[in-house]
Amino acid sequence: MKIDNPISITDQAAEEVKNILSQKKVPEGYSLRIGIKGGGGCGGAAFSLGFDTKKETDIEYITKDIPVLIDKRQMLFLIDLEVDFEDRRDERGFVFNKVTAQ
Template sequence: MENPISITDSAAEEINNILTQKKVPEGYALRVGVKGGGGCGGAQFTLGFDQAKETDIEYETKGIKVLIEKRQMMFLLDLEIDFEDRRDERGFVFNKVSAQ
């Protein structure tokens, strides 16, 4: 099975920086989630660090362990996490990648 979510090189680098700088404890992984309403554009994607739960799908990409709650999987499939560092804004960007 292909990874449900991809992470660009720049996002992987920033995630690894955060893991190091914030001293995230051993055994924690990147949790990708969704919150907010259904429908078009109503959902917001979330990132954080957490320990795996029984209801998670867990995989690794670019050396980063990723956790996704099974019931949120359909909202997160084909998502690409990128990191942009521009003069006026800096942060993670979520892009839907067409699987067609």
């Protein structure tokens, strides 16, 4: 199934993903997997990023020249998510923001 960008990736996050792909020598055929993990308890679900190959239950699309995979069962929780990358003095990493329509 092909879908138009249910998740956005900022320029900073896209640049960092591309750096990881080249520096960590992620094998060809792998895509960026965006998903959720957890869901139980008070903390709720947490968003996750990784690199993986396409599975039968995945939706696949390309944004900013990055192939992205999302499990169909998780799509409802991920629509309107923005993946960003912050590089601060004390911390650096990917952050996830829910984007709401204005």
